[in-house]
Amino acid sequence: MLATSSAQGYLRQVNPAWTAVLGWSADELTGRPFLNFVHPDDIAITVRETDLSTSGQSTDGFCNRYRAKDGTYRWIEWSSSSIHNGVMYCSGRDVTQRKMEQELLVAEQERLHVTLQSIGDGVITTDIDGIITSINPMGESIMGWSATEAIGKPIDQIMHLVDEKARGTVANPLIEALRQRSTIKRDLALLVRRNGRDCAITESASPIQRADGKLLGGVLVFQDVTEKRKSEAHIKYQATHDQLTLLLNRAEFERVALQLFQDARTNNNQHCILLLDLDAFKAVNDQGGHMAGDEMLKRISSLISTKLRVADSVARLGGDEFGVLLQNCPLHIAERIAGQLIEAISAYRLEWEGHTFKVGACIGLTRIFNESGSMKEIIAIADAACYRAKAAGKNQFKIG
Ligand SMILES: Nc1nc2c(ncn2[C@@H]2O[C@H](COP(=O)(O)OP(=O)(O)OP(=O)(O)O)[C@@H](O)[C@H]2O)c(=O)[nH]1
Structure with missing residues (x-):
């Protein structure tokens, strides 16, 4: 999309791409201030960017929303603008699709983040070498390690698992899952918390793989089932x-x-x-x-x-x-x-x-x-x- 405008911001000429993208004819656009078409929330930033541009600074990559004739808004990314003899030259392109995809991705990440923050399961992710890359609040609370302390450390070092009966150290299921490239579920291990106290947990560890099979890391989901185990043991005792x-x-x-x-x-x-x-x-x-x-x-x-x-x-x-x-x-x-x-x-x-x-x-x-x-x-x-x-x-x- 190419356009020229006066230094005061009145559109002078627009190329046919404007009509193709926004639906306005060239006559409907020319002679009118381009700010009339900018989304109200983007006006302040557009004015600022225009000032930068008229003072000779680059505005590459600046995006704002323009109102189309059907009332919807399209995202336009401006790649260059310059001023010559009181005439501003601008070139931009419609990036609405990309923006929508980015927004969806951000919303998805936000949803995932909120879910991980609020679920009752401990969740730890690692890289392919078993180095912790994230741990959610429930994971911090079960293990007794804060995310800042845990991130960057090998999962084995933070998560000490022992066999419920023999009390010997058992391998972390996440390391097994990364090695075997398959999901591993276990429910007989005890987690020795940072304060040295035991906690009965169930765990499910899975490798995280890209669609083409490339290993990206692993995820371990675990629950504190100490109370559940106690009540099961109590019920069993009562029954026998x-x-x-x-x-x-x-x-x-x-x-x-x-x-x-x-x-x-x-x-x-x-x-x-x-x-x-x-x-x-x-x-x-x-x-x-x-x-x-x-x-x-x-x-x-x-x-x-x-x-x-x-x-x-x-x-x-x-x-x-x-x-x-x-x-x-x-x-x-x-x-x-x-x-x-x-x-x-x-x-x-x-x-x-x-x-x-x-x-x-x-x-x-x-x-x-x-x-x-x-x-x-x-x-x-x-x-x-x-x-x-x-x-x-x-x-x-x-x-x-
Ligand atoms: N205190 C108490 N008494 C019980 C309980 N269950 C059963 N009994 C009593 O135990 C007694 C068992 O009867 P018997 O085996 O005939 O009594 P016994 O005097 O040992 O008779 P012999 O075996 O012939 O010597 C009955 O009086 C029952 O009422 C219980 O849980 N508590």
């Missing part, structure tokens, strides 16, 4: 434990028993099961009240637990019945343990509101080995043995 005694409950006991049963079948190992029923427990309730009975159940539970190895399991199956699973235990050892349990329980005295209470115990004992029938049959055998012990005069065990 007896609330009064905190021993395993019946369902969990049966699950562990089944595991041992399968192990005996597959690996030819031998385990033992003990079903224990307190003797004369009802009297504690009747004479001391239900709370005394509860206390007795809790104390007996601890007593049983102290007599077992860590690998063994003890459960309250209901009322005053308990179950014990002795892992990898030959029968003669199980007999000895059954005898010790009976001895310890019958020797125990509960002091409650000035009264002393005692109970006894009967145990039915049997093996879980490769020739055992079903788990149901094994329990029935132990149950019947316990019944026989009761019938034989209490405070004793029988083998089934």
